[in-house]
Amino acid sequence: MNNHSLPVLSRQSWRLFGAFLGALLAALLIQPLRLLPLGWGAGLAALLLYAALMLSGARAGGRFASAARMKHAAAQSAMPEACPKVLDTSVIIDGRIFDICKAGFLEGELVIPAFVLDELRHIADSADALRRTRGRRGLDILQKIQEELDCPVRIEEEEADDGAEVDVKLLRLARRIGGAVLTNDYNLNKVAGVTGVPVLNINELAGALRPVVLPGEEMTVHIVREGKEPGQGVGYLDDGTMVVVENGRRRVGETTDVEVTTVLQTSAGRMIFTRVRTAEAKAI
Secondary structure (H helix, E strand, O other), X not given: OOOOHHHHHHHHHXXXXXXXXXXXXXXXXXXXXHHOOOOHHHHHHHHHHHHHHHHHHHHHHHHHHHHHHHHHHHHHHXXXXXXXXXXXXXXXXXXXXXXXXXXXXXXXXEEEEHHHXXXXXXXXXOOOHXXXXXXXXXXXXXXXXXXXXXXXXXXXXXXXXXXXXXXXXXXXXXXXXXXXXXXXXXXXXXXXXXXXXXXXXXXXXXXXXXXXXXXXXXXXXXXXEEOOOOOOEEEEOOOOOEEEEEOOHHHOOOEEEEEEEEXXXXXXXXXXXXXXXXXXXXXX
């Protein structure tokens, strides 16, 4: 059943209910007519009364359904729209914003400040190869969002340049248009919180989506390098979480089964400490 058929069915139901009430009222009103010596006239009068009251009831039910539908539509239109999201340079270069928008987890207009676009262009023209690659990646992400997604995107021209820093301009713009800053910059996140500007941090979202790992659980990890402490090996999960493996140094380059011993949550992210599962533990 689609949304367009719901009001029609509702109106029909109310018409039937109104006609039923009209028939019930007619049944009560014709009782005195049966006491009068009207002959066949009593039956005709009863039939006309039934028809008139059932028709009136159906019309009243239809009007009630229309009024209810208009009230519902007015309530829906009065709901606040999602606020615009102001993107900073870091979240554009990061690239995950495309997948988040594609999955439908962001509502509202995406606002690209002109000064952020200029900063991306400068980075894309940098003499440093890494910065140049990052800048071009950011421009490609913006192009993909505009061409492949249905998200409304607007380039917001900045006001007169007063020499303020980019972060200050972002917060000022978000406050002016009643929007929220979308970033993965830790410092900008803190400054926005102090100034009262709503902020959405992609890194915090990624952290919230990471599966919960408890001590004693088992996992498989590929050890890619040595750790800081003697004998340690280090691997990474698919989401980038660092896994420190006790006595894993000799297994660098191998994929092995480990058991979680400790989970440490830091401001920089989550670290999982594990130990290599012995043959005896695997046999249990």
